[in-house]
Amino acid sequence: MLSRTADNIYWLARYVERAEYLARILEATQRLTALPLAYTGSTNEWESAVATAGCTGAFYKTYAEANEDTVTDFLAFSTVNPSSIRSCLEIARANARAVRTALTTEMWDVINGTWLDLKRFGSGPFTREELAQFLRWVQEESLRFDGSAYRTMLRNDAYWFSRLGLLIERADNTARILDVKYHLLLPPQQHVGGPLDYFQWAAILRSVSALTSYRWVYRESLKPWLVADLLILNDQMPRSLASCYENLVRFLDLIGRAYGRQGPPQRLARAIRTRLENSRMEDIFQKGVHEFIGDFIADNNRLGSAIAEQYLT
């Protein structure tokens, strides 16, 4: 396979996953800001949303204040922001078009259909309800794309590269959610917050569709150290860092075997996975969740670069 083809497939998967993630963040923020101020504390949730998307610098170049209108405009519909939902879907479709023959009919139909439907949303919705509908639609299209890839693609290197893109993006996204809210994810001894933090933790869990999963796994009321455990170390949870890396190692191994060559990406992925496997929540809290997540995001980016250098250039 040409490295350019692999590159297109990899980034196609990453951008679709990024679009879904942004939609989830916006939905979670909408929900949080709908609550009375007394329930959510003093943080500007819209500012948090921009931070979770990793766009704080770019945001404040264009807008002065973070509120509902500016943030939804910037993160969802902006043509200027390369990481808005609109931009992500457009770049994804451009990547898909370049490798149309490597995709199945279903996959192309979904991504192209999404791109065509995007036009009818114009420059943005006028009401909150329309925005909610838009966000729901983005998530559904992303699920359809992922589902069509899973159900119809041949299990060869094209499939594995698309999974790599998806998993790296997913790990990055979960890490960012944790990073922005780390001050809420305290260990038992330090936990000083009150019952109001419940809504924040529930928002974190909802943004990764894990609210019910949490109760299934822990059978307890929401506790911040268990939320952190679910999203970092628990490999039952498909969006957790541990689960992403379990699969990353597996797919990199398959690629390595298919090409008869292993290298830095495989070793790096295994090292990161080993670190996650051998960690316990007490050790992470001792080191500091913020530091741990910061290191993880840096490592994850390094893995992305290693993959790009080995296979995509």
Place this chain on the structure above:
Amino acid sequence: MRIRISHETRYHYDSAPKGIIQTLRLTPRNHDGQYVIGWRIEVSEDCRLDPHEDAFGNIVHDFTVDGPLQDLRVVVEGEVETDSTHGVVHGAVERFPPSLYLRETALTRADGAIAEFARGSRPSPTSEPLEVLHNLMERLRSEVVYDTDPTHVGTTAAEAFALRRGVCQDLTHIFIAAARSLGTPARYIGGYFHRLDGVVQQEAGHAWAEAFVPELGWVAFDPANGICATDAHVRVALGLDYLGAAPVRGTRYGGSGEHLAVAVHVDQTAHQMQS
């Protein structure tokens, strides 16, 4: 290298016991230079294999089998990808500070002879710890002859040293006793070794030691082969001595005439290009 391991432990009883309980320390963990690609434990009888961690961080499986049963077979199979770390252990689970591994146990007590032998490797109090340990390992290898006959599972380091004969377990115990007598924390490692002479069928797993060198960390020494651990070593369990890291420990209710057969098969899977 990518190492494939198959370890079979077979028990046969002339008179069947009523029940058997076993604790297995047969599952390797990941650390820098070792990655478990796939690992499976199979017991020939219907039972529940409960995995948990012991105090040292070893992965332990317990199971109970109700009798009466004449034969029991435990098979462990898997593939591990290893890289050389020049013997230094990084990224492994460390549950205790190194000073715990100075603790003396019955199997690793340093008697006068071992203590004197150890002192011979340290010419002055300011000798480099790493050099001392290397020297100790080399002298030990030439001093003690590899012999499967005279010793058994319960032989202590002192007894084996007095005989100047033993298997890898005894050599490891002597090394540990000697190192501890010099004030260096040391521990017992059970695992597998991919032999360089191409012999694939082995009678048992392998044993070697790890000693703590300040500023470097835990360094693996294989006194039976006279080398530091390489990418041919697969590290499975650690303990203060053999009892803490034994692959299989168990007890049975009644029964007699136990015959034990162990077969270990360690080879390399298809060679892959590394870049």
